[in-house]
Amino acid sequence: MGRGTTSDLQHHQLKFMIVLGIETSCDETAAAILKDETDLLSNIVSSQAVHSPYGGVVPELASRAHMQLLLPVIEEALKRADVTLSELDGIAVTRGPGLVGSLLVGLSTTKALAVSLEIPFIGVNHLEGHIFSNYLEHPTFNDPAVCLIISGGHTELYSIRDKGEYTFLGRTRDDAAGEAFDKVAKMLGLGYPGGPIIDALAQDGDPTYVHFPRALLTHDSLDFSFSGLKTAVLTYVEALHEGEIRENLAHIVSSFQAAVVDVLVEKSLRAVEHLGVRRILLAGGVAGNKALRKKFKEKTSNKDIEVFYPSPILCTDNAAMIAAAGSFRLKRGERSSLDVNAAPGMRLIAESQK
Numbered sequence: 001m002g003r004g005t006t007s008d009l010q011h012h013q014l015k016f017m018i019v020l021g022i023e024t025s026c027d028e029t030a031a032a033i034l035k036d037e038t039d040l041l042s043n044i045v046s047s048q049a050v051h052s053p054y055g056g057v058v059p060e061l062a063s064r065a066h067m068q069l070l071l072p073v074i075e076e077a078l079k080r081a082d083v084t085l086s087e088l089d090g091i092a093v094t095r096g097p098g099l100v101g102s103l104l105v106g107l108s109t110t111k112a113l114a115v116s117l118e119i120p121f122i123g124v125n126h127l128e129g130h131i132f133s134n135y136l137e138h139p140t141f142n143d144p145a146v147c148l149i150i151s152g153g154h155t156e157l158y159s160i161r162d163k164g165e166y167t168f169l170g171r172t173r174d175d176a177a178g179e180a181f182d183k184v185a186k187m188l189g190l191g192y193p194g195g196p197i198i199d200a201l202a203q204d205g206d207p208t209y210v211h212f213p214r215a216l217l218t219h220d221s222l223d224f225s226f227s228g229l230k231t232a233v234l235t236y237v238e239a240l241h242e243g244e245i246r247e248n249l250a251h252i253v254s255s256f257q258a259a260v261v262d263v264l265v266e267k268s269l270r271a272v273e274h275l276g277v278r279r280i281l282l283a284g285g286v287a288g289n290k291a292l293r294k295k296f297k298e299k300t301s302n303k304d305i306e307v308f309y310p311s312p313i314l315c316t317d318n319a320a321m322i323a324a325a326g327s328f329r330l331k332r333g334e335r336s337s338l339d340v341n342a343a344p345g346m347r348l349i350a351e352s353q354k
């Protein structure tokens, strides 16, 4: 009996060395091969160019593009990793949150592969994936931390007691931080996605040029709100002539960015103080923002607080992070069954745990 249990455990730990990650929740078609939870053998991300003229993601176009791109992207991930399909021990796929048609492309492809290869798969929460992108780069990290998830669809603060154990702290009441970047960029005719464009432009700007509102900063809660800021930028630019906007563009976007950054940094520091932890993890596309990283550094330099973030390629949507979160859960014995469905509104933790 005893022996059986030990060898079961060893078998368990030896398995899932090589996991294929698949991400199709929005407008990136991505596949990655991850060995032993942290050894990233390949990471292929194909960003769908079809949405650019629309200033945002068109769901129907996204699912169609995933259909065309996913198999070639998986093939490329295997090729770059020098791994064959038969060497895979498991598959991790994004189950939600995201666009239902896009999620279904990843999920049904995963089910077909898992059945034909006779290997297990797991549906992963996209937000947990973003958190795990930090563990990919800092494999030994296992401390209690505050995590700020800042993406195109989410702005949420969590306490992480242990890997995979979350407590909800706060979220945006309206627009997500990334959404605010995208909407302001669209308003100024800068293109999509707006975050990286504003990030680059703002480097030559004066962040104190216009004082835009910092919503909910005086408020006790750890919630956020960015729609008032977006309206304030709109009101400001509407009062200017085209030439004035062009001339001061870097200053305007830099001032907008500073307002977003100030609130994100301040609320995260409050959460850290409140919980008495010393670590902050940043996750999601906006975590790649240079001004944000700089501000965090400035504000924590004289405190015993460490801020962690993934490299930019792992901040925005990718399948490496899905493979990482999936490997962790597969190793713990978790599995999805073939009747698992896409979960477009999936939360990181159940509402009742909030």
Ligand code: KG4
Pocket (backbone or CB within 6 Å): 026, 150, 151, 152, 153, 154, 177, 178, 179, 181, 182, 193, 194, 195, 196, 199, 284, 285, 286, 287, 288, 289, 290, 315, 316, 317
């Ligand atoms: O995590 P992500 O790739 O996708 C979602 O899960 O939504 O995040 C995309 C969002 C977009 O809104 C994009 O404009 C924003 O992240 N973003 C940035 C930067 N890079 C991407 N925002 C600010 N600065 C950046 N450098």
Ligand code: ZN
Pocket (backbone or CB within 6 Å): 126, 130, 151, 152, 284, 285, 316, 317
């Ligand atoms: Zn994301």
